[in-house]
Amino acid sequence: MKRLLLTALLAASVATTALVPPSAFADSKEQYVPLPTYRVGPYASSGTLWWAGTLDYFRYINEVEGGVNGVKLKVEEFETEWSPDRTVEVYERVKNGKDGAPVAFFFTHGTPASYALIEKGAADKIPLIDPAGGRTESTDGTVFPYAFPLLFNYFSQASVGINYIAQKEGGFDKLKGKKIVTVYHDSAYGRETQAAVELLAKKYGFENYQIPVADPGNEQSPQWRQVREIKPDWVFLRTWGVSTPVAIKTAQRFGIPADHIIGDVWAGSEADVIPAGAAAKGYQALAPYPGGASFEIHDRLRKTILDTGKSDLKDKKFFGAVYYNIGLINAVLAVEALRAGQAKFGNKPLNGEEGRWGFEHLTIDDARLKQIGFYGLLQPIKLTPSDHEGGGAARIQQWDGEKWVLVTDWIQADRDTLRPLIEAKSAAYAKEHNITPRSPTAEN
Amino acid sequence: MSQTLSNPPLVSRGVAPVTRLAPVALPGPRLGLGLPALLLLAFGVVPQLGGEYWLGAILVPFLILSLAGLGLNLLTGYAGQTSLGSGGFMAVGAFATFGFVVHGGLPLPLAIFLAGLVTAGAGLVFGLPSDRIKGFYLMVSSLAAQFFFEWLFQKFPWFYNYGSSGTITLPRLELFGFDIGSAQGRYYVTLSTVVLLTWIAVSLTRSQIGRNWMAVRDMDTAAAVIGIPVYRSKVVAFAVSSFYLGIAGALWAFLYLGSASVQSFGISRSFQVLFIIIIGGMGSIAGNFIGAAFISLLPLAIDHIAQGFFAGHVDAGLLQNIQKAIFGLLIIGFLIKEPDGLARLLRTLGERLSNWPLRF
Numbered sequence: 045m046k047r048l049l050l051t052a053l054l055a056a057s058v059a060t061t062a063l064v065p066p067s068a069f070a071d072s073k074e075q076y077v078p079l080p081t082y083r084v085g086p087y088a089s090s091g092t093l094w095w096a097g098t099l100d101y102f103r104y105i106n107e108v109e110g111g112v113n114g115v116k117l118k119v120e121e122f123e124t125e126w127s128p129d130r131t132v133e134v135y136e137r138v139k140n141g142k143d144g145a146p147v148a149f150f151f152t153h154g155t156p157a158s159y160a161l162i163e164k165g166a167a168d169k170i171p172l173i174d175p176a177g178g179r180t181e182s183t184d185g186t187v188f189p190y191a192f193p194l195l196f197n198y199f200s201q202a203s204v205g206i207n208y209i210a211q212k213e214g215g216f217d218k219l220k221g222k223k224i225v226t227v228y229h230d231s232a233y234g235r236e237t238q239a240a241v242e243l244l245a246k247k248y249g250f251e252n253y254q255i256p257v258a259d260p261g262n263e264q265s266p267q268w269r270q271v272r273e274i275k276p277d278w279v280f281l282r283t284w285g286v287s288t289p290v291a292i293k294t295a296q297r298f299g300i301p302a303d304h305i306i307g308d309v310w311a312g313s314e315a316d317v318i319p320a321g322a323a324a325k326g327y328q329a330l331a332p333y334p335g336g337a338s339f340e341i342h343d344r345l346r347k348t349i350l351d352t353g354k355s356d357l358k359d360k361k362f363f364g365a366v367y368y369n370i371g372l373i374n375a376v377l378a379v380e381a382l383r384a385g386q387a388k389f390g391n392k393p394l395n396g397e398e399g400r401w402g403f404e405h406l407t408i409d410d411a412r413l414k415q416i417g418f419y420g421l422l423q424p425i426k427l428t429p430s431d432h433e434g435g436g437a438a439r440i441q442q443w444d445g446e447k448w449v450l451v452t453d454w455i456q457a458d459r460d461t462l463r464p465l466i467e468a469k470s471a472a473y474a475k476e477h478n479i480t481p482r483s484p485t486a487e488n
Numbered sequence: 489m490s491q492t493l494s495n496p497p498l499v500s501r502g503v504a505p506v507t508r509l510a511p512v513a514l515p516g517p518r519l520g521l522g523l524p525a526l527l528l529l530a531f532g533v534v535p536q537l538g539g540e541y542w543l544g545a546i547l548v549p550f551l552i553l554s555l556a557g558l559g560l561n562l563l564t565g566y567a568g569q570t571s572l573g574s575g576g577f578m579a580v581g582a583f584a585t586f587g588f589v590v591h592g593g594l595p596l597p598l599a600i601f602l603a604g605l606v607t608a609g610a611g612l613v614f615g616l617p618s619d620r621i622k623g624f625y626l627m628v629s630s631l632a633a634q635f636f637f638e639w640l641f642q643k644f645p646w647f648y649n650y651g652s653s654g655t656i657t658l659p660r661l662e663l664f665g666f667d668i669g670s671a672q673g674r675y676y677v678t679l680s681t682v683v684l685l686t687w688i689a690v691s692l693t694r695s696q697i698g699r700n701w702m703a704v705r706d707m708d709t710a711a712a713v714i715g716i717p718v719y720r721s722k723v724v725a726f727a728v729s730s731f732y733l734g735i736a737g738a739l740w741a742f743l744y745l746g747s748a749s750v751q752s753f754g755i756s757r758s759f760q761v762l763f764i765i766i767i768g769g770m771g772s773i774a775g776n777f778i779g780a781a782f783i784s785l786l787p788l789a790i791d792h793i794a795q796g797f798f799a800g801h802v803d804a805g806l807l808q809n810i811q812k813a814i815f816g817l818l819i820i821g822f823l824i825k826e827p828d829g830l831a832r833l834l835r836t837l838g839e840r841l842s843n844w845p846l847r848f
Contacts, residue, residue: 083805084812092805123791123808128752129549132745133788136545156752159655160745167669230642232654232749258639477659 072144074118075382075393077102080134080153085125086260087285090315090367094153095121096356097371100349101341103356105379108348112382113391118145124153131157132164139168139396148385148399149173149378155233158182158191163477165190170396171403175374176201176309176332180236181469185404185432186481188470190396192403192432194377195425196309196332198236199466200436200457202280204330205306206244207455208440209278220249225271227264227291228282230256233310237282239469240462247461261287268298279305289319296323303328309438313366317443324443328451331441332423333373335448337364340417341372366448373422380416381406404429423454429484433459530679535672544671544744550784551682552739557764557776558689559732564762565770566693567725568705569618570626573633575757577730578737580607580637582748583647585738586656590649596658596742604734610637611730618722634758638750648749657747674743681739685732690773692728701725702771733761767819769829778830782822787815 079098082091102117111117120142124130131152141147149171152158158178165172171190172178178193196204209224210216226241228234238254245252253274255267261283268291271279279300283291288311295305303326307316312329320327337346342364349355350363362368385394385402394402407426413419427434437454474481535543556574563569584603588594594602614633618626641647641654648654692698700721703711712718741748760783768779790811798807826833 084808088805120795122795123811129745133545133549136541140541156655156749159657159747159749163657163746231751235654 072141072146072393074116074145075112076138076141076145076147077117077119077149077378078134078138078142078147079119079121079151080124080131080157081121082124082126082153084123085127087126090313091126093357093362093365093367094371096358096362097368097373098375099356099371100345100354101372101375101379103354104345104349105375107354108344112379113386115382115386115391115393117379118142124157126154128154128156128160132160135161135164135170139170146393146395148382148394148396149403151374151378152178155179155236158193159232162188162191168396169400171400173374173378173403175377177233181466181473183431183433183466184470184481185429186470186484187474187479188432189429189482190400192427194403194427194433195373195423195435196438196457197433197436198233199240199462200433200459201308201330201438202237202240203244203457203459203462204436204438204455205280205308206241206248206250207458208306208328208330208452210248211452211455213277216248222250222277223253223274224250224278224280225253225255225274225276226280226282227255227257227267227271229261229284229287230258231284233284234282237308239465241280243461243465244458257283257287257291259287260285262290264290264294265297268294268300271295271300272298276300277304280308281305281311282308284310288316289324292317292320292327293323302326303442306330306440309333312441312448314448315367322445325445326442328440328442329448330438331366331448331450332435332438333366333370334421334439334441334450335364335366335369336421336450339421340414340419341376341421344417345372369421373418376416376418376422377406377425380408380412403427404432406434429482527683530683531676535675538675540671543675546785546788548671548674548678549740549744550780551678552736552744553761553764553784554777554780555682555685555739556733556736556761557768557780558686558773559729559736560761561765561768561770561772561776562689562692562701562732563725563729565765565772565775566698566705567701567722567729568708569615569722569725570623571630571633571726571729572627572755572758572762573614573630573637574733574761575753575755576634576637577607577611577733578740578757579641579750579753580610580730581734581737582741582753583641583656584734585742586649586658587647589658600735600738603738604731607734607737608727608731611733612723612727614730615723615726618726619719631755634755638754641750655747655749656741658742678739678743681735685735686773689732693773697721697724705771763819765829767822767829769831772829772831775829775831778834782830786818787811790814 079095081095082088083095099119102119105112106116122134124134131154135150139147147170150165150173152161152172152174155174155177158172158174161172162179162182166189169190171192173192173194175194176196178197179191180193180198182188182191182193183197210219213219213222226237234256241252253276255270257264257267279295281288281291288307292302292305296302302324305327307327307329309330309332312331314335317324317327350360357363357368381399381402382394384405385398388401389398404427408422409424410419413422413424423435423437425435436457436459439450439454440452441448442451534547538547556578560571560574563571581603584606585599588599588602589596614630617629621629648656700716703716704718704721708718737753741752745752764776764779764783767782768777769775794807794811822830822833
């Protein structure tokens with residue numbers, strides 16, 4: 045047995061030495077962009093479109109624009125199957141860059157992975173980017189210098205949902221006494237909005253009901269019977285994966301009209317409504333990432349990437365799908381952050397610290413959006429060292445039975461109301477982990 | 489633990505006379521140079537050679553999975569009780585450690601130890617039905633443990649200290665005043681724990697308890713007839729196994745991932761641990777390490793090789809699926825070649841190589 049152990053360990057160590065990655069050489073002209081992806085596993089159908097969008101935009105930058113101010117992006121994918129454990133391994137593998145090309149940011153592509161990496165990222169000085177996800181309180185960059193729940197954190201998602209309901213009802217004063225039910229996926233993602241909705245319920249005087257759906261959620265009759273008994277005015281649907289179409293269909297069976305259900309970001313793609321069939325007609329969803337292929341950037345990509353056969357998309361009918369656009373938007377945020385960083389540090393590949401500076405000074409206004417072709421698709425965004433979200437708005441899109449139709453302009457979240465809640469949570473974290481919040485005005 | 493034919497008869501070592509009906513003591517372990525060399529390699533050489541990535545992201549999870557496999561192997565491979573609740577018990581270990589540190593203010597090593605005891609208690613409770621049900625039915629009841637703990641640690645916010653997302657994280661890792669947050673520190677702590685617990689497990693399987701387990705596994709009616717307390721043996725096996733799984737869960741959460749939620753200990757984790765012992769070898773201590781290496785290192789090796797040779801030439805999604813297929817084929821191949829697991833395969837190979845002239 046001993047000999048066996050020895051053999052095993054020896055084999056492992058031989059494998060170890062054989063596979064040690066070559067040490068990094070300085071002075072590369074490329075920016076290394078590692079992407080943890082999931083083309084295999086339960087979420088592959090959404091992931092595949094997502095990575096296609098991201099890769100197509102990076103390809104467009106590299107091949108059409110000649111890189112980010114001349115710095116080419118060296119993109120590499122790593123399969124994780126959406127498992128935070130695998131993502132942690134990938135992060136450790138890539139954090140020192142590759143062949144001298146440094147890492148300026150790391151997309152976690154999943155809230156659980158963001159949680160798992162938050163301290164490692166801070167220690168290694170690698171910005172962790174998780175647009176429309178992540179740990180909500182990491183919006184406070186003074187306590188979480190290297191975590192970015194970019195664009196649209198969970199509290200903002202709750203707030204925009206409530207604001208839209210108020211708009212439909214005809215004003216915030218009309219919310220008083222209304223019944224708003226949140227049906228949520230019982231997971232870290234699903235629970236993240238609870239504190240925010242509770243606060244808003246107190247402020248506006250609506251009745252707040254929270255009904256959990258256990259993962260994976262392919263049978264929801266008890267939940268919707270409960271919803272039926274409450275007789276809600278509105279339903280906020282915060283499900284994910286298979287639980288969304290099931291929820292929409294079950295809601296119809298219990299007589300809840302689809303046009304009074306508002307889906308969250310991650311319950312608002314084609315994959316969420318097509319399986320629900322006719323029941324989904326009229327269903328609305330928050331869209332920080334609107335669907336559609338008629339934006340300026342799509343014309344550019346169609347000409348240079350799609351029609352030249354360089355696209356990662358296997359089926360062209362998904363061009364402009366919600367998940368494809370998620371990929372595009374995340375990629376453009378990264379590229380613009382690199383530009384912001386390069387404006388300070390020079391047109392060269394950036395390291396993690398410089399990447400953070402770039403993200404913290406990322407500003408994209410309407411003029412810039414028109415320049416890069418994202419006007420209407422991406423909201424204007426402005427980050428600061430203490431605000432790692434920077435956006436906080438979404439449009440509302442409605443499913444007409446065949447495609448998503450945008451029904452509103454950008455609706456801004458009530459971020460001032462929610463900020464104290466975020467600060468309370470981040471202060472608790474700082475205390476628990478002995479972190480002295482940095483003061484952004486002191487550094488530059 | 490079957491005696492293989494090539495082992496020398498017991499009498500030649502002067503341990504037990506031939507006239508005895510059964511040996512009262514097992515032959516002492518053959519303490520050659522193998523074990524010290526192995527320990528020297530693991531403690532002295534590997535940390536010097538391996539970079540941060542290899543220590544922190546490859547070897548630490550490998551060791552922890554080996555420990556989890558060891559825990560399940562004591563229950564399934566030695567005592568013959570099937571279980572699919574490993575993930576749930578690992579979650580108990582992780583959440584109990586967190587509770588002891590955050591709510592109780594205990595130092596980490598003590599918290600992990602106590603969490604192991606808590607998990608042992610939980611395992612004992614879920615081992616109670618083993619009195620009446622066996623085999624696949626027992627497996628289903630252990631599945632209940634898996635789902636119960638997943639539900640429990642999501643439902644009650646006290647377990648994750650009222651955080652907004654149900655994720656548990658510990659402040660900076662410290663052990664007797666030393667910072668063990670670095671990859672080396674985490675590697676040493678994990679390795680020491682695993683070595684200690686492996687040593688205890690080896691001793692346990694060679695003791696009265698371990699032999700009772702094997703008797704129960706091989707035929708519980710016969711074991712009862714010769715006076716072995718069958719039920720108690722089973723319940724003790726559940727408790728000990730859960731203790732190991734609890735420790736493994738705590739290490740997984742705080743020394744490898746850094747933070748965890750119940751999703752890290754889902755049903756797929758239970759299957760992973762089960763595959764480790766099936767592939768490595770049931771009823772074998774070394775099998776856990778081999779199985780864990782196979783399960784955790786092989787996909788990475790395939791991934792490294794694929795990235796090195798094919799990245800950019802083959803469609804990424806296809807490449808990932810091919811890797812899965814290769815991994816699956818390897819498992820099937822190994823199990824057809826040797827249903828008793830890789831440990832047996834390697835032992836057979838070793839025996840063939842040690843008999844000169846070589847025959848294949």
